[in-house]
Amino acid sequence: MEDYKYLFKIVLIGDAGVGKTCLVRRFTQGLFPPGQAATIGVDFMIKTVEINGERVKLQIWDTAGQEKFRSITQSYYRAANALILVYDVCSQATFDSLPQWISDIESFAKHKVLAYLVGNKIDQINSKEVPTYIGKQWADRFEMRFLETSAKDAENVDILFYDIAVELTKDAREKDKLESDCSGFNISPNTKTINRCTACFKF
Amino acid sequence: MSGCCGCCAALKPRYKRLVDNIFPVNPEDGLVKNNMDKLTFYALSAPEKLDRIGQYLAQRLSRDVQRHRYGMVVIAMDALDQLLVSCHDYSLNLFVESFLKMVQKLLECDEVELQILATSSFIKFANIEEVTPSYHRRYDFFISKFSSMCHSNNNDETRKARIRTAGLKGLQGVVRKTVSDDLQVNIWEPIHMDKIVPSLLYNMHDQGFVPVDLDNHRNEEAPAFVAETVFRDLVCRASFGNIKSVLKPVLVHIDNHQLWCQATLQFVVKCFKIIMFSVQQQYAYIVIQVLMSHLDSHVRSSPDIKSSIVDVLFECVLIAAGGSIGPSVLDVFNNLVRHLRISLDSKSTDIEKRNMEKKFEEAIISTIGEFANNLPDYQKIEIMMFIMAKFPQFTSEEEFGGRMDAQLQTMLLKTLLKVATKYKTVSMANAFPPEFLHPLLRMSLLDDPGMRIIVQQILHTLIDRNDNTPKFKHVVITKDISKLGLKLQKSARQDSLFMKKNGSEFYGCLLENMQMDSNKVDNFEALYCTMALICVEMGCTEILLELIRFALELQNIAINKLSLPLTHKCAIHALTAGFFNFLAQLADVKSLVTYVSGVIEIRRQEASHLLPEVAFNRANKPSSSGTLDGSYPEVETLKDTWLFQQSQIAEILTELGHDVSRLSKPFTYRAFSSLLESDAGSSSDIQSIYLDMESKESSPVVARKRAEEVITVESLKKMLAEDSTLERDEEERRRKEILQTFQTAPFEEIVARSESKSNHFHNKLNEILELVSKHPDSPGSLRKTNRTTVPVFDIQFPELYVY
Structure with missing residues (x-):
């Protein structure tokens, strides 16, 4: 009766005013709200997408960038399947604070969480301060995926979320498969005790 | 659609038919009451079907949400609520899973009204007491979502408030549901608390957090109010x-x-x-x-x-x-x-x-x-x-x-004073255990006059049991002390006992305080206050004699201590006058009152500078040239008539039947300041032991007079020639004197006396050793031995050896 196969939680983080809320709005509602007010605490959106014929539900938690909400937003990291760390390509300052964000991720998020570094606002070509290759380098260094987007022009926004959905689905499938393999072993009438043990070790 | 349903109805299981029937054709009509009753009855009679009913309802609901048929959603939730309430506890578990799924579904959708609806359903659920334990129920999403709702930033103010209120109540629901059940998620984990608590506080503080007006009902739904309630609820759990x-x-x-x-x-x-x-x-x-x-x-x-x-x-x-x-x-x-x-x-x-x-x-x-x-x-x-x-x-x-930093000392003293003011003195002996009294009195002799005042204030607050302190803030000669409105209390016997034991310490400390060069007017006033309080609290009639003796000694200081500046001497005289005046009236000794006021009257006419009106007048400042204000005399003179005469006071007291023999004894006291210095080197705890060491030093002064006699041939001849009876008489007299001293004088005084003697001796000894060690011609070998002996004479003997 479920109307989706997998459910993933995605959390957006990054300095205030880099366009996190706009990215989410663009993706979930297909619109770009001009003059978006600063997010308070945490905002929540949901979107169901289809990946390889399977419905995947994405719970998107859009956190406030302001320092004063840090403690509440950090509490959302742990549950996240994927983290999107956003900076503003037109603002070196938002890029400079990335190390702080990385260390936050390390201390609060799950180990080996899927992390994405996103440089937003590439529509403002003239005032770009952080070159693409720098962002890329940085993402590579911390084993993150990298993408530059524009919430305004809807550039790369869908790609970003779909990519995450695909990746997470792949992981989830592998896990499922492992589990079903494992249970297959157990059900098999020929299985001996020793087999079960090896299966467990493998798992 | 309904037609289709009608023709298939016969093929559907019964529970599905019952569920379908509760939905009206037209959403505006609301829940079909009759059919709902049927469903409820069915659910109650066949509880094993409950989970199926729940699943089917959830299915319908999510379909309706997707098709934006919100009217139907509301009806479905209504039905769910009713089922929840009417279900028996043990069967509820089967149903809860699909219920929570539906709530989550509604919370996930964008429609604000549905979110609020879902929350209120959830709250109803939270209020149901479950007895059967439930194992895997996860509330993570609910906590996250409700917290998020608490931070809603909807453009519409009333809507915003409604969403936030809903979120807050939802959180409360989660807390209620989980807190009492050990099998549930541990709500107290940081991962949850970090969401819940800031959400509550944020709402409590947002919008200028006005104190909640309990009479105003409209307020009750305000997020700030709800947040506060939830917060209280959380804390008390x-x-x-x-x-x-x-x-x-x-x-x-x-x-x-x-x-x-x-x-x-x-x-x-x-x-x-x-x-x-x-x-x-x-x-x-x-x-x-x-x-x-x-x-x-x-x-x-x-x-x-x-x-x-x-x-x-x-x-x-x-x-x-x-x-x-x-x-x-x-x-x-x-x-x-x-x-x-x-x-x-x-x-x-x-x-x-x-x-x-x-x-x-x-x-x-x-x-x-x-x-x-x-x-x-x-x-x-x-x-x-x-x-x-x-x-x-x-x-x-x-x-x-x-x-130590002087400021820190002041701060510590203030702290001390603060604690002291909180202390309610009942009996003096309890308020001043010796291990507390001694250091406190020693502290009263600190170098800084400001600090000394604080110490006196500590004494005031500890001695004063009847709030009389404000009445002694200034040194004045009051004609009739009953006008002061003193609160007097019959002093207990144990207090006079305490004073008999520790009195000399108090007096000694006060006397020494008086002699401080750095004293200011405030210091004198504080000291006067302490003295007056002692009179009031310790029962002045019992210790009257001691107090008079003390006051006379005070006068002696003013007369004999030449190094004090004139203003100080005048102040002490004035203080003595004020004290005598107060004491005489308080003790209610008519003749003494007359005598004292006589002296004061003479002073008023001839030497007004010896009275508080002048001596404690703050306007009197020595002028810049060093000469004093006109009210002080140019030349220091003291006439006997200006002073309180010991002999006359003794007469008065004898008439009243007091034993005045002690009045004539000089008042000896332990020099606290010298203790202060010697104590720095003393490693032993001064309070721990009061050993009375038997030594020659412990005998009183008079006993050793013979040593002073010079032995020469002449004197020996004289001794042979002279009749020894005179000598014997003299000796007898001395012995009696010693005996009397020991019999009558308080222990402390004897100690003080012997100590001053031995201190002198100690100093002399030190001096001599100093000389020996610094001997210029001492050869190498001698120096070596010197070095080894250094510790011997460098030892500051702890004070307990002086007894």
């Missing part, structure tokens, strides 16, 4: 292990939102008041502990933050009262005193900043006072002794090595 998990996010939130500043301090205080009032009494001290450690973590923060924390601490202590201290009493005080010290050690030069630091220091002191207030009395004395131990002069504590 917290147990010993969990209270910290609530407090930590509170403090982090306050830090993050920078609420420690003055403008928002009121809110923080309010928050902590809520906590203190809601928390289970026996855990109140944990709150205080946590605040203390938070203060520790802010050691390097700006003083205004620290003083805000201490202010909050103060408020908490007020509320927690007896429960504020917890198991480690001294720890609390030690910690606060440490902060006081840190603040003073790192005081800044910037005036504005310094002012803030001062505020912080004051806040600490009053908090210490408040802590002490909650202790039983005997512990207050302990605490005072503990604080006193922080003075380097009185201890060999390594931690406080080196000279």
Whole structure:
């Protein structure tokens, strides 16, 4: 009766005013709200997408960038399947604070969480301060995926979320498969005790 | 659609048909009452079908949500609520899963109204008491979502308030549901508390947090009000292990939102008041502990933050009262005193900043006072002794090595005073145990006149049982003391006993205080106050003789101590006059009153500078050229008629049947100041033992007069020639004198006497040894032996050897 196969939680983080809320709005509602007010605490959106014929539900938690909400937003990291760390390509300052964000991720998020570094606002070509290759380098260094987007022009926004959905689905499938393999072993009438043990070790 | 359903109806299972029937054709018609009753009845009679019913309802609901048929959604939720309420407890479990799924579904959709609807359903569910345990129910999503709703930023103000209120109530529901059930998720885990607590606080503080007006019903739905209620609810559910998990996010939130500043301090205080009032009494001290450690973590923060924390601490202590201290009493005080010290050690030069630091220091002191207030009395004395131990002069504590900052001393004294004011004296012996009294009296002789005043104030508050202190603030000659409106109490016998035992220490200390060159008018006034209080509290009739003796000695000081400036002498004379006047009236000795007022009258006419009106007139300042104001005489003269004559007083007292023999004895007292110095080298605890060492030194002065006789041939001849009876008589007389001295004089006085003698001896000895060791021609070998002997004569003998 479920109307989706997998459910993933995605959390957006990054300095205030880099366009996190706009990215989410663009993706979930297909619109770009001009003059978006600063997010308070945490905002929540949901979107169901289809990946390889399977419905995947994405719970998107859009956190406030302001320092004063840090403690509440950090509490959302742990549950996240994927983290999107956003900076503003037109603002070196938002890029400079990335190390702080990385260390936050390390201390609060799950180990080996899927992390994405996103440089937003590439529509403002003239005032770009952080070159693409720098962002890329940085993402590579911390084993993150990298993408530059524009919430305004809807550039790369869908790609970003779909990519995450695909990746997470792949992981989830592998896990499922492992589990079903494992249970297959157990059900098999020929299985001996020793087999079960090896299966467990493998798992 | 309905037609299709109709034709398939026969093929559907019964529960599906029943469910379908509750939905009207037209959503506006609402739930079909009759059919709903049927469904309920069916569910009750066949509870095993409940999970199927739930699943089917959920299915329908999610379909309706997708098709945006919100009317139907509302009806479905209504049906769910009714089923929930009417179901029996044991069957509920089967149903809950699909119910929660539906709530989640609604919370996930964008429609605000549906979210609110879902929340209210959830709250209804939360209010149902479940007996059967349920194993895997996850509330993570609900906590996350409700917290998110608490931070709603909807453009429409009323909507925003509704969403937030819903979120807050939802959180309350989750807490209620989970807190009592061990099998449920542990709501106290930081991952949840970090969401719940900031959400509550944010709403409590948002929109200028107005104090809730209980009469106003409209207010009750306001997020701030709801948040407060939920917060109270949360705190009062917290147990010993969990209270910290609530407090930590509170403090982090306050830090993050920078609420420690003055403008928002009121809110923080309010928050902590809520906590203190809601928390289970026996855990109140944990709150205080946590605040203390938070203060520790802010050691390097700006003083205004620290003083805000201490202010909050103060408020908490007020509320927690007896429960504020917890198991480690001294720890609390030690910690606060440490902060006081840190603040003073790192005081800044910037005036504005310094002012803030001062505020912080004051806040600490009053908090210490408040802590002490909650202790039983005997512990207050302990605490005072503990604080006193922080003075380097009185201890060999390594931690406080080196000279202490004068400001810190003042602060510590103020702290002491604060604690002392909280102490309610019942009996003097309890208020002044010797191990407390001695250091306190010694402290009264500190170099700084300002500090001395504080020590006197400590004495005032401890001695004064009837709030008479304000009446003795100034030295005046009152014609009729009954006008002062003194509150008198028959003094207990044990107090006069206490005075008999410790009186000489008090007097000695006061006398020495009088002689301090650095005394100011305030000092004299404070001393006068102490004296007057002693009269009032210790029962002046019993110790009248001692007091008079003391007063006469005071006069002697003014006469004999030539090094004192004229103003000081006048002040002492005036003080003596004031004291005599007061004492005579208080003791109600008519003849003495007449005599005293006679002397005062003479002074008034001939030597007004010896009366308080002039001597304690602050307007009288020595002019710049060094000469004194006109009211002081140019030449120092003293006429006998201006003074209180011992012989005349003795006469008066004899008439009244007092034994005045002791009046003529000179008043000896232990020199506290000398103790002060010698004590620094004394490693032994001065309070621990009062050993009476048998030695030649312990015999009184008169006993050793014979040694002074010079032995020559002449004298020997004389001795042979002379009749020895005279000599024998003389000896007899001396013996009697000694005997009498020992029989009548109080122990302390004898000690003092012998001590002054032995101190002299000790000094002489030191001098001689000094000479020996510095001998210039001493050869190498001698020097070597010298070095080995150094410890012998360098030892400062602890004071106990002098007895």
